[in-house]
Amino acid sequence: MTDLSDLPPVRLGRRGRAVRPAVPLLAALALWGYAVRHTDVSRLDDFGLVTALHPAFWAGLAVLTAGFWCTVRDPRRPGGWPAAYVLGLLLMERATQALLYPTPLYAWAWKHDGVVEHLLTVGGLQTADQVGDMAVYDQWPGFFAAQAALVRLLGVESAAMYMAWWPLVSSLMLLLPLLLIYRTFTEDRRLIWTAVWLFYAANWVGQDYFSPQSVAFALHLGVLAVVLRRYGRAGEAPGRQGQAVWTAVAGALVVAIVISHQLTPGMLVVSLLALCLVRRHRDWVPALTTVVIFLAWCLTAALPFLSAALPDMIRSVGDVGGNVATGYGTTPTGTGAVATSWAARLLSGSVLLLAVAGIVRQRVLRHRAMPLLLVAAAPLPMLVASSYGSEMIFRVLMFLLPGAAFFAAAALLPEVRTLTAEARAAEARRAGTDSAAAVRRRPALAAARGGLRAGGPLLVLLAGTLAFVPSYSGKDRINYFPPEEVALVRQLFDRAAEGSTVVAANRNYPLAYASYGTIDHYWFLEDDRRHIDEIVKDPAATLARDMAGVERPGRAYFLLTRGQRADSEMNGQLTGAQLDRIQESVARSELFRPVAENSAGALYELRTGGGAER
Amino acid sequence: MTPQELVVRMLPPFGGWLALAALALPGGSPVRGAAVAVFLAAGPGAALVGLCGPALRVRPARGPVERRDPDFARRSDLLERLMLAVLLSTCAVMTVATVLIATRAFSAQRVLLALTLLTTLAAFCPRLRGASPPTPRTQKGSAP
Numbered sequence: 001m002t003d004l005s006d007l008p009p010v011r012l013g014r015r016g017r018a019v020r021p022a023v024p025l026l027a028a029l030a031l032w033g034y035a036v037r038h039t040d041v042s043r044l045d046d047f048g049l050v051t052a053l054h055p056a057f058w059a060g061l062a063v064l065t066a067g068f069w070c071t072v073r074d075p076r077r078p079g080g081w082p083a084a085y086v087l088g089l090l091l092m093e094r095a096t097q098a099l100l101y102p103t104p105l106y107a108w109a110w111k112h113d114g115v116v117e118h119l120l121t122v123g124g125l126q127t128a129d130q131v132g133d134m135a136v137y138d139q140w141p142g143f144f145a146a147q148a149a150l151v152r153l154l155g156v157e158s159a160a161m162y163m164a165w166w167p168l169v170s171s172l173m174l175l176l177p178l179l180l181i182y183r184t185f186t187e188d189r190r191l192i193w194t195a196v197w198l199f200y201a202a203n204w205v206g207q208d209y210f211s212p213q214s215v216a217f218a219l220h221l222g223v224l225a226v227v228l229r230r231y232g233r234a235g236e237a238p239g240r241q242g243q244a245v246w247t248a249v250a251g252a253l254v255v256a257i258v259i260s261h262q263l264t265p266g267m268l269v270v271s272l273l274a275l276c277l278v279r280r281h282r283d284w285v286p287a288l289t290t291v292v293i294f295l296a297w298c299l300t301a302a303l304p305f306l307s308a309a310l311p312d313m314i315r316s317v318g319d320v321g322g323n324v325a326t327g328y329g330t331t332p333t334g335t336g337a338v339a340t341s342w343a344a345r346l347l348s349g350s351v352l353l354l355a356v357a358g359i360v361r362q363r364v365l366r367h368r369a370m371p372l373l374l375v376a377a378a379p380l381p382m383l384v385a386s387s388y389g390s391e392m393i394f395r396v397l398m399f400l401l402p403g404a405a406f407f408a409a410a411a412l413l414p415e416v417r418t419l420t421a422e423a424r425a426a427e428a429r430r431a432g433t434d435s436a437a438a439v440r441r442r443p444a445l446a447a448a449r450g451g452l453r454a455g456g457p458l459l460v461l462l463a464g465t466l467a468f469v470p471s472y473s474g475k476d477r478i479n480y481f482p483p484e485e486v487a488l489v490r491q492l493f494d495r496a497a498e499g500s501t502v503v504a505a506n507r508n509y510p511l512a513y514a515s516y517g518t519i520d521h522y523w524f525l526e527d528d529r530r531h532i533d534e535i536v537k538d539p540a541a542t543l544a545r546d547m548a549g550v551e552r553p554g555r556a557y558f559l560l561t562r563g564q565r566a567d568s569e570m571n572g573q574l575t576g577a578q579l580d581r582i583q584e585s586v587a588r589s590e591l592f593r594p595v596a597e598n599s600a601g602a603l604y605e606l607r608t609g610g611g612a613e614r
Numbered sequence: 615m616t617p618q619e620l621v622v623r624m625l626p627p628f629g630g631w632l633a634l635a636a637l638a639l640p641g642g643s644p645v646r647g648a649a650v651a652v653f654l655a656a657g658p659g660a661a662l663v664g665l666c667g668p669a670l671r672v673r674p675a676r677g678p679v680e681r682r683d684p685d686f687a688r689r690s691d692l693l694e695r696l697m698l699a700v701l702l703s704t705c706a707v708m709t710v711a712t713v714l715i716a717t718r719a720f721s722a723q724r725v726l727l728a729l730t731l732l733t734t735l736a737a738f739c740p741r742l743r744g745a746s747p748p749t750p751r752t753q754k755g756s757a758p
Contacts, residue, residue, distance in 0.1 A: 124715060124720070125716055141712055141716070142709070145708065145715045148711065148722070154646070154651075161642075173700065179693055180694055184676060186678050187678045187680070219705070226698075229694065230673055242672035245666050249666065256704065256708045
């Protein structure tokens with residue numbers, strides 16, 4: 001659909017042309033393989049994986065991006081090559097951590113593993129009376145129930161055995177819906193694959209981990225693809241014909257979203273309503289179907305959670321400042337944390353600016369892909385609606401990214417013209433009045449222009465692709481839990497009797513939610529600031545008081561690990577020195593007894609004779 | 615139905631029964647894992663897409679305004695069927711597992727058995743056919 005006349009001529013033989021794209025791809029994968037074998041993650045600093053990665057990784061990523069850009073711009077190359085490059089990108093982006101780290105990353109993934117374990121232990125859904133705040137997972141159980149089945153069917157010990165690979169799996173699940181959405185608006189494979197590339201490079205938000213959001217997002221894009229392709233008024237769609245079956249299919253996808261995740265149905269509803277703003281896509285059936293299924297779930301299975309959370313939800317409506325604020329414990333602290341945080345911001349900001357440039361520059365595309373523009377803008381009002389646990393800004397960014405990536409890609413490519421405009425330009429070229437004819441007479445000038453046209457976008461694409469690494473893996477010092485840390489926490493849960501309480505600085509450690517049905521937690525950095533100051537002032541006595549009241553046979557444990565330290569230090573809470581003082585105070589105190597210690601942390605138990613136990 | 619069509623139609627239920635049989639292998643075995651993962655990822659969805667395919671095709675898809683590549687729409691339709699096979703399978707696994715866990719009847723074998731039966735049923739059912747598009751009415755006086 002776009003003007004292809006700007007492309008440099010390809011002068012290779014047929015066989016050479018067919019094989020040439022394989023060279024950079026294989027070279028990039030070889031460099032990646034070498035880098036993975038020669039990267040040491042045992043001493044991560046505040047830059048996370050960025051400084052730990054072997055330089056061959058960066059070289060591989062650069063070669064892959066350059067190879068992709070050269071391949072996708074050649075209209076005579078088979079369409080399979082850009083797909084192969086995107087798969088290569090996904091491997092380098094989403095499988096590197098799974099290969100490098102011996103344990104799964106991310107405390108939230110470990111939490112979800114705990115939920116799956118709990119479902120398998122209990123064998124049914126529970127209420128807030130039984131499991132407190134964790135009942136929210138029993139009210140949206142779709143993802144966890146499926147994972148519980150998968151764990152047993154695979155015959156593995158727990159989801160932790162495979163969840164390190166989930167980012168790759170969930171990212172692959174997005175590929176087909178994304179392609180279909182883009183193919184609804186253009187036949188130009190350069191635009192389609194560049195948009196896909198930009199989407200994956202800019203999707204650093206990290207919701208691809210082992211979570212309901214990762215699957216719900218793929219289903220969300222699937223519903224949008226179906227609605228964009230099969231619903232609407234204008235064009236060849238014959239009224240309501242065949243719509244019942246498509247509504248059943250879309251309804252099945254919506255059911256799976258609704259039973260799995262709280263936010264995604266809301267995002268889907270606003271996207272489908274936004275689509276109704278354009279006449280050619282105005283069809284209320286998908287939006288109404290989604291609303292009815294969503295309400296049905298909210299008013300039955302999810303009612304206990306919603307009725308408890310409703311006052312807070314109503315208070316946050318309209319409080320944009322509060323909704324986008326990140327709160328205490330989320331301020332990047334230290335050179336590494338600040339630098340990687342800025343890399344992420346710059347990456348997102350650049351893609352959004354490119355998208356604006358694409359919208360302004362590509363007049364024809366803006367008109368043709370107006371529905372995609374609306375889908376991209378639709379999540380923005382959600383910033384006004386809720387804070388979603390201080391995460392709304394990141395979720396909005398993720399949900400608007402498919403649309404934004406399309407227009408950002410359009411900004412990197414030649415202007416889209418209508419067939420009539422192209423015919424007119426071709427006619428003008430033939431008549432020799434077009435500037436192209438003059439350029440042809442000056443091959444040096446033409447080559448320079450061609451180089452600039454290809455080089456500028458390549459640099460942008462390269463910068464975005466490389467910026468993904470610090471944005472996505474820059475906090476790996478927080479998110480990685482070495483085997484020693486897992487072993488220490490496992491030791492705790494192996495000995496903790498029913499009714500025990502675990503006290504820790506924060507929840508950033510593996511298995512934090514193991515046995516949450518029977519073991520309580522207290523994370524003191526989530527408490528009131530005044531109380532945190534009291535703990536810092538007189539750690540052992542204050543913590544012993546906090547831990548008092550545990551009834552037998554339960555015990556009270558104090559756990560401090562390197563994951564907690566990294567999270568506290570890099571997010572502007574207590575410094576490493578302050579946490580060291582707390583640990584020293586507990587270790588010296590008569591009120592505590594050391595239970596276990598290794599290179600990743602230490603575990604103490606409150607003594608029974610310390611007057612702290614009833 | 616040609617033998618090739620029969621094979622394609624029976625592949626998803628065969629995958630389901632194969633996955634059930636693979637449960638006899640020791641836990642964590644790669645063969646067991648592959649059989650289960652492949653079936654859960656695409657089996658039920660492929661059977662459902664096969665069942666509804668003719669009815670779904672009645673409604674033409676929307677595509678780019680200007681069409682130059684005659685194969686583009688066909689390839690988009692193929693991608694759509696692949697996407698639906700994967701996503702509907704995901705939906706089926708999540709929905710069946712949720713129903714069983716909500717009714718306290720959960721066991722992984724039951725989830726797999728239910729999905730295999732659903733897949734088998736969908737494969738053996740006659741294909742759903744939507745009403746064919748209305749033929750344009752002959753204009754008055756235009757008939758020969």
